[in-house]
Amino acid sequence: MSEDVQHREDAKYLEHIHLNEKAIYFNRMKNMSANYYHWHQCVEILSVSQGVGIALVEHQQYTVKPGRLFIFPPGKLHKVYVEQSERNVYHRTTVHFNSTLLEQYCRDFPRQQVLLRQLCCRGEKARVFDVSEVQPVIDTLLERFEELTANHLFNTSDSAFLVMQLLSLLPEQQQAIGQNTFSMALIRWLEEHYQERCSLEDIASAMGCSKGHASRRFHYETEGTIQEYLVMRRIRQACELLLHSHLSVREIAGQVGFSEYAWFITCFRKNMGKTPLQYRKAYSLPT
Incomplete structure:
Protein backbone atom coordinates (compact mmCIF):
# COMPACT_ATOMS: atom_id res chain seq x y z
CA MET A 1 0.00 0.00 0.00
CA SER A 2 1.43 3.42 -0.90
CA GLU A 3 2.71 5.38 2.10
CA ASP A 4 0.50 8.43 1.43
CA VAL A 5 -2.62 6.25 1.58
CA GLN A 6 -1.47 4.69 4.84
CA HIS A 7 -0.99 8.11 6.44
CA ARG A 8 -4.73 8.76 6.20
CA GLU A 9 -5.67 5.72 8.24
CA ASP A 10 -6.83 6.08 11.84
CA ALA A 11 -5.82 2.66 13.13
CA LYS A 12 -6.95 1.34 16.48
CA TYR A 13 -4.82 0.45 19.48
CA LEU A 14 -3.94 -3.24 19.67
CA GLU A 15 -4.67 -4.87 23.01
CA HIS A 16 -1.96 -6.22 25.28
CA ILE A 17 -3.76 -8.00 28.10
CA HIS A 18 -2.26 -7.68 31.57
CA LEU A 19 -3.08 -10.95 33.31
CA ASN A 20 -3.38 -10.86 37.08
CA GLU A 21 -1.82 -13.28 39.54
CA LYS A 22 -4.78 -15.60 38.99
CA ALA A 23 -3.74 -16.11 35.34
CA ILE A 24 -6.98 -14.77 33.89
CA TYR A 25 -8.60 -11.58 32.63
CA PHE A 26 -12.39 -11.80 32.68
CA ASN A 27 -14.54 -9.11 31.09
CA ARG A 28 -18.28 -8.88 30.42
CA MET A 29 -19.33 -6.02 28.17
CA LYS A 30 -22.85 -4.83 27.40
CA ASN A 31 -24.30 -2.27 25.00
CA MET A 32 -21.02 -1.36 23.28
CA SER A 33 -20.14 -1.67 19.60
CA ALA A 34 -17.00 -3.46 18.39
CA ASN A 35 -15.05 -2.66 15.23
CA TYR A 36 -11.29 -3.10 15.26
CA TYR A 37 -8.45 -5.45 14.41
CA HIS A 38 -6.42 -6.75 17.33
CA TRP A 39 -4.55 -9.66 18.81
CA HIS A 40 -3.34 -10.67 22.24
CA GLN A 41 -0.25 -12.25 23.74
CA CYS A 42 -2.52 -14.78 25.45
CA VAL A 43 -5.51 -16.98 24.59
CA GLU A 44 -8.94 -15.40 24.16
CA ILE A 45 -12.32 -17.09 24.47
CA LEU A 46 -15.22 -15.01 23.16
CA SER A 47 -18.79 -15.98 24.06
CA VAL A 48 -21.73 -14.00 22.68
CA SER A 49 -25.03 -13.92 24.58
CA GLN A 50 -26.78 -11.19 22.55
CA GLY A 51 -26.22 -9.39 19.27
CA VAL A 52 -25.26 -10.25 15.70
CA GLY A 53 -22.20 -9.18 13.73
CA ILE A 54 -19.18 -10.58 11.89
CA ALA A 55 -15.75 -11.91 12.84
CA LEU A 56 -12.77 -12.03 10.50
CA VAL A 57 -10.06 -14.58 11.27
CA GLU A 58 -8.01 -17.21 9.41
CA HIS A 59 -8.97 -15.65 6.05
CA GLN A 60 -12.60 -16.50 6.79
CA GLN A 61 -15.68 -14.53 7.77
CA TYR A 62 -17.99 -15.86 10.49
CA THR A 63 -21.29 -14.67 11.87
CA VAL A 64 -21.08 -13.47 15.47
CA LYS A 65 -24.28 -14.50 17.22
CA PRO A 66 -25.62 -16.11 20.41
CA GLY A 67 -24.69 -19.77 20.60
CA ARG A 68 -21.30 -19.26 18.98
CA LEU A 69 -17.99 -19.47 20.82
CA PHE A 70 -14.63 -18.31 19.44
CA ILE A 71 -11.16 -19.32 20.62
CA PHE A 72 -8.30 -17.10 19.42
CA PRO A 73 -4.79 -18.47 20.16
CA PRO A 74 -1.97 -16.10 21.17
CA GLY A 75 -0.91 -13.74 18.40
CA LYS A 76 -3.90 -14.47 16.15
CA LEU A 77 -4.96 -11.35 14.26
CA HIS A 78 -8.74 -11.02 14.19
CA LYS A 79 -11.53 -8.50 13.95
CA VAL A 80 -14.99 -8.50 15.49
CA TYR A 81 -17.57 -6.09 14.12
CA VAL A 82 -20.90 -5.63 15.87
CA GLU A 83 -22.92 -2.44 15.61
CA GLN A 84 -24.74 -1.85 18.88
CA SER A 85 -28.27 -0.46 18.54
CA GLU A 86 -31.72 -0.77 20.10
CA ARG A 87 -32.47 -3.55 17.62
CA ASN A 88 -29.07 -5.22 17.97
CA VAL A 89 -28.08 -5.22 21.64
CA TYR A 90 -24.54 -6.62 21.99
CA HIS A 91 -23.59 -8.57 25.12
CA ARG A 92 -20.40 -10.57 25.13
CA THR A 93 -17.90 -12.12 27.52
CA THR A 94 -14.17 -12.46 26.90
CA VAL A 95 -11.89 -14.70 28.90
CA HIS A 96 -8.14 -14.20 28.42
CA PHE A 97 -5.85 -16.60 30.21
CA ASN A 98 -2.35 -18.00 30.55
CA SER A 99 -2.79 -21.53 29.22
CA THR A 100 0.67 -22.65 30.37
CA LEU A 101 -0.07 -21.71 33.96
CA LEU A 102 -3.54 -23.26 33.93
CA GLU A 103 -2.43 -26.51 32.29
CA GLN A 104 -1.00 -27.88 35.54
CA TYR A 105 -4.52 -27.89 36.97
CA CYS A 106 -5.66 -30.20 34.15
CA ARG A 107 -3.32 -33.08 34.97
CA ASP A 108 -6.18 -35.24 36.23
CA PHE A 109 -8.41 -34.26 33.30
CA PRO A 110 -6.65 -35.64 30.20
CA ARG A 111 -9.30 -34.62 27.65
CA GLN A 112 -9.28 -31.00 28.82
CA GLN A 113 -5.50 -30.99 28.97
CA VAL A 114 -5.22 -32.17 25.37
CA LEU A 115 -7.83 -29.63 24.25
CA LEU A 116 -6.00 -26.86 26.06
CA ARG A 117 -2.79 -27.72 24.23
CA GLN A 118 -4.52 -28.09 20.86
CA LEU A 119 -6.59 -24.92 21.01
CA CYS A 120 -4.39 -22.51 22.86
CA CYS A 121 -0.83 -22.80 21.57
CA ARG A 122 0.75 -20.01 19.55
CA GLY A 123 0.54 -20.86 15.86
CA GLU A 124 -2.64 -22.92 16.20
CA LYS A 125 -5.68 -22.04 14.15
CA ALA A 126 -8.53 -20.03 15.63
CA ARG A 127 -11.58 -22.18 16.32
CA VAL A 128 -15.26 -21.33 16.02
CA PHE A 129 -17.82 -23.58 17.69
CA ASP A 130 -21.60 -23.73 17.55
CA VAL A 131 -22.69 -24.21 21.16
CA SER A 132 -26.38 -23.31 20.88
CA GLU A 133 -27.52 -26.40 22.78
CA VAL A 134 -25.36 -25.60 25.81
CA GLN A 135 -25.43 -21.79 25.62
CA PRO A 136 -27.67 -21.51 28.74
CA VAL A 137 -25.13 -23.58 30.68
CA ILE A 138 -22.27 -21.39 29.44
CA ASP A 139 -24.18 -18.24 30.40
CA THR A 140 -24.72 -19.62 33.91
CA LEU A 141 -21.02 -20.46 34.32
CA LEU A 142 -20.00 -16.99 33.20
CA GLU A 143 -22.54 -15.29 35.45
CA ARG A 144 -21.30 -17.22 38.48
CA PHE A 145 -17.67 -16.44 37.68
CA GLU A 146 -18.57 -12.77 37.29
CA GLU A 147 -19.92 -12.84 40.85
CA LEU A 148 -16.65 -14.33 42.09
CA THR A 149 -14.56 -11.68 40.35
CA ALA A 150 -16.79 -8.86 41.57
CA ASN A 151 -16.26 -9.98 45.16
CA HIS A 152 -12.56 -10.88 44.63
CA LEU A 153 -13.29 -14.39 45.86
CA PHE A 154 -11.57 -16.40 43.14
CA ASN A 155 -8.08 -17.88 42.81
CA THR A 156 -6.05 -19.58 40.09
CA SER A 157 -7.80 -22.92 40.60
CA ASP A 158 -11.17 -21.19 40.05
CA SER A 159 -9.80 -19.74 36.80
CA ALA A 160 -8.63 -23.18 35.69
CA PHE A 161 -11.96 -24.74 36.63
CA LEU A 162 -13.87 -22.19 34.53
CA VAL A 163 -11.68 -22.87 31.49
CA MET A 164 -11.99 -26.64 31.95
CA GLN A 165 -15.77 -26.39 32.19
CA LEU A 166 -15.94 -24.32 29.00
CA LEU A 167 -13.68 -26.76 27.16
CA SER A 168 -15.74 -29.73 28.34
CA LEU A 169 -18.85 -28.19 26.76
CA LEU A 170 -17.31 -27.86 23.30
CA PRO A 171 -18.61 -30.27 20.63
CA GLU A 172 -16.21 -32.95 19.46
CA GLN A 173 -16.13 -31.94 15.80
CA GLN A 174 -18.87 -29.48 15.00
CA GLN A 175 -17.31 -26.20 14.03
CA ALA A 176 -18.96 -23.25 12.38
CA ILE A 177 -18.19 -22.91 8.67
CA GLY A 178 -16.65 -19.68 7.45
CA GLN A 179 -17.82 -17.82 4.39
Whole structure:
Protein backbone atom coordinates (compact mmCIF):
# COMPACT_ATOMS: atom_id res chain seq x y z
CA MET A 1 0.00 0.00 0.00
CA SER A 2 1.43 3.42 -0.90
CA GLU A 3 2.71 5.38 2.10
CA ASP A 4 0.50 8.43 1.43
CA VAL A 5 -2.62 6.25 1.58
CA GLN A 6 -1.47 4.69 4.84
CA HIS A 7 -0.99 8.11 6.44
CA ARG A 8 -4.73 8.76 6.20
CA GLU A 9 -5.67 5.72 8.24
CA ASP A 10 -6.83 6.08 11.84
CA ALA A 11 -5.82 2.66 13.13
CA LYS A 12 -6.95 1.34 16.48
CA TYR A 13 -4.82 0.45 19.48
CA LEU A 14 -3.94 -3.24 19.67
CA GLU A 15 -4.67 -4.87 23.01
CA HIS A 16 -1.96 -6.22 25.28
CA ILE A 17 -3.76 -8.00 28.10
CA HIS A 18 -2.26 -7.68 31.57
CA LEU A 19 -3.08 -10.95 33.31
CA ASN A 20 -3.38 -10.86 37.08
CA GLU A 21 -1.82 -13.28 39.54
CA LYS A 22 -4.78 -15.60 38.99
CA ALA A 23 -3.74 -16.11 35.34
CA ILE A 24 -6.98 -14.77 33.89
CA TYR A 25 -8.60 -11.58 32.63
CA PHE A 26 -12.39 -11.80 32.68
CA ASN A 27 -14.54 -9.11 31.09
CA ARG A 28 -18.28 -8.88 30.42
CA MET A 29 -19.33 -6.02 28.17
CA LYS A 30 -22.85 -4.83 27.40
CA ASN A 31 -24.30 -2.27 25.00
CA MET A 32 -21.02 -1.36 23.28
CA SER A 33 -20.14 -1.67 19.60
CA ALA A 34 -17.00 -3.46 18.39
CA ASN A 35 -15.05 -2.66 15.23
CA TYR A 36 -11.29 -3.10 15.26
CA TYR A 37 -8.45 -5.45 14.41
CA HIS A 38 -6.42 -6.75 17.33
CA TRP A 39 -4.55 -9.66 18.81
CA HIS A 40 -3.34 -10.67 22.24
CA GLN A 41 -0.25 -12.25 23.74
CA CYS A 42 -2.52 -14.78 25.45
CA VAL A 43 -5.51 -16.98 24.59
CA GLU A 44 -8.94 -15.40 24.16
CA ILE A 45 -12.32 -17.09 24.47
CA LEU A 46 -15.22 -15.01 23.16
CA SER A 47 -18.79 -15.98 24.06
CA VAL A 48 -21.73 -14.00 22.68
CA SER A 49 -25.03 -13.92 24.58
CA GLN A 50 -26.78 -11.19 22.55
CA GLY A 51 -26.22 -9.39 19.27
CA VAL A 52 -25.26 -10.25 15.70
CA GLY A 53 -22.20 -9.18 13.73
CA ILE A 54 -19.18 -10.58 11.89
CA ALA A 55 -15.75 -11.91 12.84
CA LEU A 56 -12.77 -12.03 10.50
CA VAL A 57 -10.06 -14.58 11.27
CA GLU A 58 -8.01 -17.21 9.41
CA HIS A 59 -8.97 -15.65 6.05
CA GLN A 60 -12.60 -16.50 6.79
CA GLN A 61 -15.68 -14.53 7.77
CA TYR A 62 -17.99 -15.86 10.49
CA THR A 63 -21.29 -14.67 11.87
CA VAL A 64 -21.08 -13.47 15.47
CA LYS A 65 -24.28 -14.50 17.22
CA PRO A 66 -25.62 -16.11 20.41
CA GLY A 67 -24.69 -19.77 20.60
CA ARG A 68 -21.30 -19.26 18.98
CA LEU A 69 -17.99 -19.47 20.82
CA PHE A 70 -14.63 -18.31 19.44
CA ILE A 71 -11.16 -19.32 20.62
CA PHE A 72 -8.30 -17.10 19.42
CA PRO A 73 -4.79 -18.47 20.16
CA PRO A 74 -1.97 -16.10 21.17
CA GLY A 75 -0.91 -13.74 18.40
CA LYS A 76 -3.90 -14.47 16.15
CA LEU A 77 -4.96 -11.35 14.26
CA HIS A 78 -8.74 -11.02 14.19
CA LYS A 79 -11.53 -8.50 13.95
CA VAL A 80 -14.99 -8.50 15.49
CA TYR A 81 -17.57 -6.09 14.12
CA VAL A 82 -20.90 -5.63 15.87
CA GLU A 83 -22.92 -2.44 15.61
CA GLN A 84 -24.74 -1.85 18.88
CA SER A 85 -28.27 -0.46 18.54
CA GLU A 86 -31.72 -0.77 20.10
CA ARG A 87 -32.47 -3.55 17.62
CA ASN A 88 -29.07 -5.22 17.97
CA VAL A 89 -28.08 -5.22 21.64
CA TYR A 90 -24.54 -6.62 21.99
CA HIS A 91 -23.59 -8.57 25.12
CA ARG A 92 -20.40 -10.57 25.13
CA THR A 93 -17.90 -12.12 27.52
CA THR A 94 -14.17 -12.46 26.90
CA VAL A 95 -11.89 -14.70 28.90
CA HIS A 96 -8.14 -14.20 28.42
CA PHE A 97 -5.85 -16.60 30.21
CA ASN A 98 -2.35 -18.00 30.55
CA SER A 99 -2.79 -21.53 29.22
CA THR A 100 0.67 -22.65 30.37
CA LEU A 101 -0.07 -21.71 33.96
CA LEU A 102 -3.54 -23.26 33.93
CA GLU A 103 -2.43 -26.51 32.29
CA GLN A 104 -1.00 -27.88 35.54
CA TYR A 105 -4.52 -27.89 36.97
CA CYS A 106 -5.66 -30.20 34.15
CA ARG A 107 -3.32 -33.08 34.97
CA ASP A 108 -6.18 -35.24 36.23
CA PHE A 109 -8.41 -34.26 33.30
CA PRO A 110 -6.65 -35.64 30.20
CA ARG A 111 -9.30 -34.62 27.65
CA GLN A 112 -9.28 -31.00 28.82
CA GLN A 113 -5.50 -30.99 28.97
CA VAL A 114 -5.22 -32.17 25.37
CA LEU A 115 -7.83 -29.63 24.25
CA LEU A 116 -6.00 -26.86 26.06
CA ARG A 117 -2.79 -27.72 24.23
CA GLN A 118 -4.52 -28.09 20.86
CA LEU A 119 -6.59 -24.92 21.01
CA CYS A 120 -4.39 -22.51 22.86
CA CYS A 121 -0.83 -22.80 21.57
CA ARG A 122 0.75 -20.01 19.55
CA GLY A 123 0.54 -20.86 15.86
CA GLU A 124 -2.64 -22.92 16.20
CA LYS A 125 -5.68 -22.04 14.15
CA ALA A 126 -8.53 -20.03 15.63
CA ARG A 127 -11.58 -22.18 16.32
CA VAL A 128 -15.26 -21.33 16.02
CA PHE A 129 -17.82 -23.58 17.69
CA ASP A 130 -21.60 -23.73 17.55
CA VAL A 131 -22.69 -24.21 21.16
CA SER A 132 -26.38 -23.31 20.88
CA GLU A 133 -27.52 -26.40 22.78
CA VAL A 134 -25.36 -25.60 25.81
CA GLN A 135 -25.43 -21.79 25.62
CA PRO A 136 -27.67 -21.51 28.74
CA VAL A 137 -25.13 -23.58 30.68
CA ILE A 138 -22.27 -21.39 29.44
CA ASP A 139 -24.18 -18.24 30.40
CA THR A 140 -24.72 -19.62 33.91
CA LEU A 141 -21.02 -20.46 34.32
CA LEU A 142 -20.00 -16.99 33.20
CA GLU A 143 -22.54 -15.29 35.45
CA ARG A 144 -21.30 -17.22 38.48
CA PHE A 145 -17.67 -16.44 37.68
CA GLU A 146 -18.57 -12.77 37.29
CA GLU A 147 -19.92 -12.84 40.85
CA LEU A 148 -16.65 -14.33 42.09
CA THR A 149 -14.56 -11.68 40.35
CA ALA A 150 -16.79 -8.86 41.57
CA ASN A 151 -16.26 -9.98 45.16
CA HIS A 152 -12.56 -10.88 44.63
CA LEU A 153 -13.29 -14.39 45.86
CA PHE A 154 -11.57 -16.40 43.14
CA ASN A 155 -8.08 -17.88 42.81
CA THR A 156 -6.05 -19.58 40.09
CA SER A 157 -7.80 -22.92 40.60
CA ASP A 158 -11.17 -21.19 40.05
CA SER A 159 -9.80 -19.74 36.80
CA ALA A 160 -8.63 -23.18 35.69
CA PHE A 161 -11.96 -24.74 36.63
CA LEU A 162 -13.87 -22.19 34.53
CA VAL A 163 -11.68 -22.87 31.49
CA MET A 164 -11.99 -26.64 31.95
CA GLN A 165 -15.77 -26.39 32.19
CA LEU A 166 -15.94 -24.32 29.00
CA LEU A 167 -13.68 -26.76 27.16
CA SER A 168 -15.74 -29.73 28.34
CA LEU A 169 -18.85 -28.19 26.76
CA LEU A 170 -17.31 -27.86 23.30
CA PRO A 171 -18.61 -30.27 20.63
CA GLU A 172 -16.21 -32.95 19.46
CA GLN A 173 -16.13 -31.94 15.80
CA GLN A 174 -18.87 -29.48 15.00
CA GLN A 175 -17.31 -26.20 14.03
CA ALA A 176 -18.96 -23.25 12.38
CA ILE A 177 -18.19 -22.91 8.67
CA GLY A 178 -16.65 -19.68 7.45
CA GLN A 179 -17.82 -17.82 4.39
CA ASN A 180 -15.55 -17.42 1.38
CA THR A 181 -16.19 -13.80 0.44
CA PHE A 182 -14.44 -11.26 -1.78
CA SER A 183 -12.80 -9.70 1.26
CA MET A 184 -11.48 -13.04 2.47
CA ALA A 185 -9.95 -13.76 -0.95
CA LEU A 186 -8.33 -10.33 -0.83
CA ILE A 187 -6.98 -10.99 2.67
CA ARG A 188 -5.52 -14.31 1.50
CA TRP A 189 -3.71 -12.42 -1.27
CA LEU A 190 -2.41 -9.84 1.21
CA GLU A 191 -1.18 -12.63 3.45
CA GLU A 192 1.19 -13.68 0.68
CA HIS A 193 2.22 -10.16 -0.34
CA TYR A 194 2.04 -7.87 2.71
CA GLN A 195 5.85 -7.90 3.00
CA GLU A 196 6.10 -6.37 -0.46
CA ARG A 197 5.55 -2.78 -1.49
CA CYS A 198 2.11 -3.26 -3.05
CA SER A 199 -0.23 -0.48 -4.12
CA LEU A 200 -4.01 -0.41 -4.25
CA GLU A 201 -3.63 -0.78 -8.01
CA ASP A 202 -1.66 -4.01 -7.49
CA ILE A 203 -4.29 -5.38 -5.13
CA ALA A 204 -7.20 -4.50 -7.41
CA SER A 205 -5.40 -6.01 -10.40
CA ALA A 206 -4.83 -9.26 -8.49
CA MET A 207 -8.54 -9.35 -7.64
CA GLY A 208 -9.56 -8.59 -11.23
CA CYS A 209 -11.43 -5.37 -10.50
CA SER A 210 -11.00 -1.61 -10.21
CA LYS A 211 -9.52 0.17 -7.19
CA GLY A 212 -12.88 1.67 -6.34
CA HIS A 213 -14.68 -1.66 -6.51
CA ALA A 214 -12.05 -3.38 -4.35
CA SER A 215 -12.24 -0.67 -1.70
CA ARG A 216 -16.03 -0.50 -1.64
CA ARG A 217 -16.53 -4.26 -1.58
CA PHE A 218 -13.97 -4.78 1.17
CA HIS A 219 -15.54 -2.07 3.32
CA TYR A 220 -19.04 -3.41 2.69
CA GLU A 221 -18.08 -6.91 3.83
CA THR A 222 -15.78 -6.04 6.75
CA GLU A 223 -16.70 -2.49 7.86
CA GLY A 224 -13.01 -1.70 7.53
CA THR A 225 -10.55 -0.64 4.85
CA ILE A 226 -7.87 -2.49 2.92
CA GLN A 227 -5.30 -0.01 4.20
CA GLU A 228 -6.33 -0.62 7.79
CA TYR A 229 -5.97 -4.37 7.46
CA LEU A 230 -2.59 -4.10 5.74
CA VAL A 231 -1.18 -1.82 8.44
CA MET A 232 -2.47 -4.15 11.16
CA ARG A 233 -0.99 -7.23 9.47
CA ARG A 234 2.41 -5.60 9.05
CA ILE A 235 2.53 -4.35 12.62
CA ARG A 236 1.42 -7.70 13.98
CA GLN A 237 4.34 -9.38 12.16
CA ALA A 238 6.68 -6.65 13.38
CA CYS A 239 5.65 -7.47 16.96
CA GLU A 240 6.50 -11.13 16.39
CA LEU A 241 9.94 -10.25 15.03
CA LEU A 242 10.62 -7.79 17.84
CA LEU A 243 9.95 -10.48 20.43
CA HIS A 244 11.33 -13.54 18.66
CA SER A 245 14.30 -12.35 16.59
CA HIS A 246 17.49 -10.33 17.00
CA LEU A 247 16.84 -8.19 13.92
CA SER A 248 17.22 -4.44 14.28
CA VAL A 249 14.12 -2.25 14.19
CA ARG A 250 15.15 -0.90 10.79
CA GLU A 251 15.57 -4.42 9.41
CA ILE A 252 12.16 -5.41 10.76
CA ALA A 253 10.53 -2.37 9.16
CA GLY A 254 11.82 -3.46 5.76
CA GLN A 255 10.91 -7.11 6.24
CA VAL A 256 7.26 -6.37 7.04
CA GLY A 257 6.71 -4.07 4.06
CA PHE A 258 7.38 -0.51 5.26
CA SER A 259 9.54 1.34 2.76
CA GLU A 260 9.94 4.38 5.03
CA TYR A 261 11.53 3.74 8.42
CA ALA A 262 10.14 6.91 10.03
CA TRP A 263 6.60 6.02 8.95
CA PHE A 264 6.99 2.55 10.44
CA ILE A 265 7.93 4.10 13.80
CA THR A 266 4.94 6.45 13.61
CA CYS A 267 2.49 3.66 12.72
CA PHE A 268 3.85 1.35 15.38
CA ARG A 269 3.65 3.93 18.16
CA LYS A 270 0.14 4.94 17.10
CA ASN A 271 -1.17 1.39 17.16
CA MET A 272 0.80 -0.17 20.00
CA GLY A 273 1.18 2.80 22.34
CA LYS A 274 4.95 2.26 22.40
CA THR A 275 7.90 2.63 20.06
CA PRO A 276 9.28 -0.65 18.66
CA LEU A 277 12.23 -0.55 21.08
CA GLN A 278 9.94 0.13 24.04
CA TYR A 279 7.72 -2.77 22.97
CA ARG A 280 10.70 -5.13 22.67
CA LYS A 281 11.99 -4.12 26.10
CA ALA A 282 8.57 -4.41 27.77
CA TYR A 283 7.45 -7.77 26.40
CA SER A 284 10.52 -9.80 25.43
CA LEU A 285 11.09 -12.82 27.61
CA PRO A 286 14.43 -12.87 29.45
CA THR A 287 17.06 -15.01 27.75
